Amino acid sequence: MGPTASGKSSVALEIARHFPVEIVSVDSAQVYRHMNIGTAKPDAKTMAAVPHHLINLIEPHERYSAARFLGDALATMREITQRGNIPLLVGGTMLYFRALTKGLSELPSADADIRMAIETRAEANGWPALHKELWRLDPASAARIQPTDSQRIQRALEVCYLTDMPMSEILKKPRHVCLPYRVTGITLIPAERDVLHQRIAHRFDEMLKMGLIDEVRAIRDKFCLEDESPSMRCVGYRQVWMYLNGEVGLAKMYEMALAATRQLAKRQLTWLRPMKEVKEFDCLAETLSEQVRKYLLETGLHAR
Structure with a gap:
């Protein structure tokens, strides 16, 4: 390495x-x-x-x-x-x-419908706006993700929506x-x-x-x-x-x-x-x- x-x-x-x-x-x-x-x-x-x-x-x-x-x-x-x-x-x-x-970590698989919904909102409001939502749902993930990093913002929000848990909490599990x-x-x-x-x-x-x-x-x-x-x-x-x-x-x-x-x-x-x-x-x-x-x-x- x-x-x-x-x-x-x-x-x-x-x-x-x-x-x-x-x-x-x-x-x-x-x-x-x-x-x-x-x-x-x-x-x-x-x-x-x-x-x-x-x-x-x-x-x-x-x-x-x-x-x-x-x-x-x-x-x-x-x-x-x-x-x-x-x-x-x-x-x-x-x-x-x-x-x-x-x-x-055991994160859920991607969900095409949820991803499309997130992308649609991003087109209308911009990824920084969705980053603000991520701050509300998962502050730990938002702190390490840039407001313009669409791929990671989308995944973090997707996990929140699918599991009703912050992705940062799931990542802490053994x-x-x-x-x-x-x-x-x-x-x-x-x-x-x-x-x-x-x-x-x-x-x-x-x-x-x-x-x-x-x-x-x-x-x-x-x-x-x-x-x-x-x-x-x-x-x-x-x-x-x-x-x-x-x-x-x-x-x-x-x-x-x-x-x-x-x-x-x-x-x-x-x-x-x-x-x-x-x-x-x-x-x-x-x-x-x-x-x-x-x-x-x-x-x-x-x-x-």
Whole structure:
């Protein structure tokens, strides 16, 4: 695990050189087909050299959830172990990691009629108005959801209407976990945040050179998407989408994308730092791969 641009993929490939692993992506953006550049998705050569899973599962207009990830991941991990290999989970979507290791709360399934009613009211009054209603029904959820985050406002209100309970209260209930594996957790944490920010800027520069804007334009032309489509809310894609819509200029798009990516890294680090059951490594260390390999040997993992 680690924040964006911490070098997770490179370390994972190095691990695969020494241990019998198959990589399971824990990335909510890499599940989308056609979104290759902005998600830093491994190329065809890399995926041919080392088996990768849970990549390119759905189209950009479709939705993916933590619950679906949980089912997909457990099924994939079972298949990997049946082949005599070890599942190596790699990514930065901390909600997915938590679903796998801590379980999911028993929230009700989506209700199309209630969602339509909420959307109709939002069209008439705006999402900030519905956010005010959420403050009345579920203050704890409203406090962590932005007034413009339509997807999360809608889900929180939907749960309130279906259960007559605040979603925040349901999330407090004990979760049932059945993970039949011994977990060895590794986090990549930068000793210097400024250096990570430099990496983020360099990587976004490379993405633009590789054709990120054209990638988003092609997706925009091919699929029926909206501003709030989950795929276009991914960091980088959202800002390029706004640029293509004429909402911001090129320089502003670049500035906003870097700021959003740095914020993403900050949120990921906030998730990671309290974790006590994982081994932390400095992702900026020159000998990072060697340190990780040595640690895995010490944990009893057998090399090839």
